[in-house]
Amino acid sequence: MARHVERTAAQADRRKRSESGWTLIELMIVISIVMILAAMSLTTYRNSVQLAKEAALRSDLFMMREAIDQYYADKGKYPDALQNLVSDNYLRSVPKDPFTNSSDSWQTVEAEVQPGSSSNAEPGVYNVKSGSDATAIDGSKFSDW
16 A cells, blocks of 8 residues: 555656646747747738838829929929929928938939920929839839839
8 A cells, every 4th residue: 555655646746747847849849939920920020011111102203293293284394303393382392212211312304305495495304213223022123113
């Protein structure tokens, strides 16, 4: 009977040790799963930031192009610079390019001189593009938008 009591006491002691903590393998598995989930969420976060910047760039380009078109419709000529859109109240301010963080990096496209106009007439800004050399998620360059 003493042996039986010793066995049950030893078994109870083993149960207490096994229930009191995690094994090294269990900890490694949990840490691996957490690392995989963190890596996946970081990738998703970076993509969402990139997509948000791309959407802001598209919106800014659309807004500035609309202002250029409205300026041309009202005055019969294109603005000399983007700052003219601000000074004539077509824009509140020239927006910052989301990828260069500067409002001075926009690349402007000059309008072609129209036939019949004087040769010294300045054609003005016809279009605007991003000054960034970066590439979008779809593979196109921002400077081509």
